[in-house]
Amino acid sequence: MFSAIGDIAGQPTRAERRTYQPVRRNSRAVGRETGFWRPVTRKEVEAVILAAEKLELATKRAGRGKGHRNGALGAVAIEILRLFQNVVDFRTGRLDPSIDYLMDRLQRSRGAIVAALKALRDHGFLDWLRRYVPTGGQGARGPQVQQTSNAYRLTLPQRARVMLGRYFQPAPVPDDHSHRQEQQAAEIEAHRAGLTELERTMLDVDPDDGVGAALIRMAQARAARKERESSTQTESLI
Structure with missing residues (x-):
């Protein structure tokens, strides 16, 4: 114009x-x-x-x-x-x-x-x-x-x-909106803290992407290794 x-x-x-x-x-x-x-x-x-x-x-x-x-x-x-x-x-x-x-x-x-x-x-x-x-x-x-x-x-x-x-310039973000965004971010982090590494990885990456799929496989391998180690420790205590 x-x-x-x-x-x-x-x-x-x-x-x-x-x-x-x-x-x-x-x-x-x-x-x-x-x-x-x-x-x-x-x-x-x-x-x-x-x-x-x-x-x-x-x-x-x-x-x-x-x-x-x-x-x-x-x-x-x-x-x-x-x-x-x-x-x-x-x-x-x-x-x-x-x-x-x-x-x-x-x-x-x-x-x-x-x-x-x-x-x-x-x-x-x-x-x-x-x-x-x-x-x-x-x-x-x-x-x-x-x-x-x-x-x-x-x-x-x-x-x-x-x-x-x-x-x-963009209008300033209202204080109440900023506070609401901070609360939502805290709730998301609290939810993520209760997830396993594999669950967090699957949430964060795209499984159809080559890199994302590789990260998921690596997380699955680590989860399987931890599960085997946990089973071995349990058997040794019996």
Whole structure:
């Protein structure tokens, strides 16, 4: 998920680029997002949102008293990230809502949405790919196409990843769980102490494995030898 846009593969073909239609530069045909979208987990998306919120809060505090109501990202940017969390396809990473969709869902102006998207990209939390679709018409210079919604991808800047270092570490094991594990280990050792060498060997090794089978045979031989020695000692006492 968190990779550079330079890794994107599948550039438009020469024929696709030379349609001479009024689409934005570096746009790609819909369906050619190969390498841009990748599967993403809910935790990864939550990490992006959390880091963005921390940056917004820190920069907002730094700007207090200087006439700044927002931080580096702004409230609308945080709203967009939270909405993206609800519409992204975690299995494929697909994320391509239109500006009109964002305006309708968030009840924000086009200018506010565009500015927030730009702030997210400028600070490393978002990347996008411009796209176009064919209209079905045929012009004098080739197939007619039109601009469509961007393909978006959430990213996590390295400085934000460092800031959220603990977020990516396994949660500490609760004390009661550790105590329960210690009790179970003690019970297992107590049970093993009551077993013979042969029984412990058969419990510890795989009899289908060559080494395991050899260890079992050795333990069986020692057990048989001890049994013979015990029988001899018993006979001598009679």
